[in-house]
Amino acid sequence: MVADAWEALRRSLVYFRGQPVGTIAAVDHASEEVLNYDQVFVRDFVPSALAFLMNGEPEIVKNFLLKTLHLQGWEKRIDRFKLGEGAMPASFKVLHDPVRKTDTLIADFGESAIGRVAPVDSGFWWIILLRAYTKSTGDHSLAETPECQKGMRLILTLCLSEGFDTFPTLLCADGCSMIDRRMGIYGYPIEIQALFFMALRCALGMLKHDAEGKECIERIVKRLHAFSYHMRSYFWLDFQQLNDIYRYKTEEYSHTAVNKFNVIPDSIPEWVFDFMPTRGGYFIGNVSPARMDFRWFCLGNCVAILSSLATHEQSMAIMDLIEARWEELVGEMPLKISYPAIEGHEWRIVTGCDPKNTRWSYHNGGSWPVLLWLLTAACIKTGRPQIARRAIDLAETRLLKDSWPEYYDGKLGRYIGKQARKYQTWSIAGYLVAKMLLEDPSHLGMISLEEDRQLKPVMKRSSSWTC
Numbered sequence: 001m002v003a004d005a006w007e008a009l010r011r012s013l014v015y016f017r018g019q020p021v022g023t024i025a026a027v028d029h030a031s032e033e034v035l036n037y038d039q040v041f042v043r044d045f046v047p048s049a050l051a052f053l054m055n056g057e058p059e060i061v062k063n064f065l066l067k068t069l070h071l072q073g074w075e076k077r078i079d080r081f082k083l084g085e086g087a088m089p090a091s092f093k094v095l096h097d098p099v100r101k102t103d104t105l106i107a108d109f110g111e112s113a114i115g116r117v118a119p120v121d122s123g124f125w126w127i128i129l130l131r132a133y134t135k136s137t138g139d140h141s142l143a144e145t146p147e148c149q150k151g152m153r154l155i156l157t158l159c160l161s162e163g164f165d166t167f168p169t170l171l172c173a174d175g176c177s178m179i180d181r182r183m184g185i186y187g188y189p190i191e192i193q194a195l196f197f198m199a200l201r202c203a204l205g206m207l208k209h210d211a212e213g214k215e216c217i218e219r220i221v222k223r224l225h226a227f228s229y230h231m232r233s234y235f236w237l238d239f240q241q242l243n244d245i246y247r248y249k250t251e252e253y254s255h256t257a258v259n260k261f262n263v264i265p266d267s268i269p270e271w272v273f274d275f276m277p278t279r280g281g282y283f284i285g286n287v288s289p290a291r292m293d294f295r296w297f298c299l300g301n302c303v304a305i306l307s308s309l310a311t312h313e314q315s316m317a318i319m320d321l322i323e324a325r326w327e328e329l330v331g332e333m334p335l336k337i338s339y340p341a342i343e344g345h346e347w348r349i350v351t352g353c354d355p356k357n358t359r360w361s362y363h364n365g366g367s368w369p370v371l372l373w374l375l376t377a378a379c380i381k382t383g384r385p386q387i388a389r390r391a392i393d394l395a396e397t398r399l400l401k402d403s404w405p406e407y408y409d410g411k412l413g414r415y416i417g418k419q420a421r422k423y424q425t426w427s428i429a430g431y432l433v434a435k436m437l438l439e440d441p442s443h444l445g446m447i448s449l450e451e452d453r454q455l456k457p458v459m460k461r462s463s464s465w466t467c
Helices: 002-011 042-054 059-072 121-137 146-160 190-206 211-235 239-246 271-275 298-306 312-324 344-351 371-381 385-396 425-439 441-446
Strands: 013-016 019-023 091-097 102-108 236-238 281-283 286-288 291-293
Touching: 002 013, 002 425, 013 059, 013 091, 013 102, 019 042, 019 059, 042 059, 042 121, 042 425, 042 441, 059 091, 059 102, 059 121, 059 146, 121 146, 121 190, 121 441, 146 190, 146 211, 190 211, 190 298, 211 236, 236 239, 281 298, 281 312, 298 312, 298 371, 312 371, 312 385, 371 385, 371 425, 371 441, 385 425, 425 441
Parallel strands: none
Antiparallel strands: 013 019, 091 102, 236 281, 286 291
């Protein structure tokens, strides 16, 4: 199965002027619609890149980092409106002209995307991958080039700019991440917050202490302190916290308010009371005025563990929750992207009647094999490799036989997704990375960050959220 996966991964390689620069999203010959699955996506390439790094093939990763950095420098316009200078593309395509024997790059910054949403996560994944490359190869020269230093600063300037926001978290549109269609994640989605935190910490270790870098470093340090405190306090949910929210009073004013965001207890969905085990907890999907999205999102919680946004205790609690709610979150095919699915009238309002995001399908409670590598990395970091082994064993019963689908449908992830592509590259790469991490846990160093003691808040938890 591993040999088959490597063969399929190499088939997905994309070349630009004779050099490998990435992997396309899927090689599904049975599908009539290509759409944008023949492009190199920044987020999709990350597990491919990690697989190549772990296999001692860093050249392709270096080529990819430089090529996307070059694309970042392009002027980005959508309907005469200019995007921020630091924006990274969602994807790019190589056009081969056999007559002129030339290769041309075409990038998509959101102007061709379904829904026309620019990816917020691309820049963060780029920084995280640059650190992974540096850690894996020991080659600091790439990150230290003026181009890479400028690239990091541009991404961070875009995110660290001050505005009207009263929270240190990053305000985002719907569909700006792995969940790239309308799914009610607008506001402060956990996936983006965890990636933002991780990118800030990765950049902190790579930025030079010169005049320009120093200013950026100072802004990162200030933001990280406020950010970690906010997330660990207000996004965290466990049995005790749920009980506190259940007893909230509303319409409170001033700094003495207990219910800081004026969340109405009646808005707590019924399912969460049964879902929450007495031992365990997780970072909820979103927090903003009068709104808490209690859904579980896998990627955000795994990245929170890897980046040490989650404290040691919180990381252990997330693992306890996964074990306690194995059937709901893992089922027969790892791993639910979100839980639970939204359906009926709520589905119509939240997704805009999106036929691809019907209940227990695609982003709406579908099961995505790519998430296997993130779960495995989080398991190794928390000293629970047996959980990862159990999930990988499950995946191995179906993945190869089903031709590496993009996602699975159904409450238990039993059915191949209705519109899932076969030979989906990140399903293949995610499996390989998970296997290699289990075989050699030292690989974890390229994608994991230890807890920064300085980020532990000295102050007590805000009176606003303690009863």
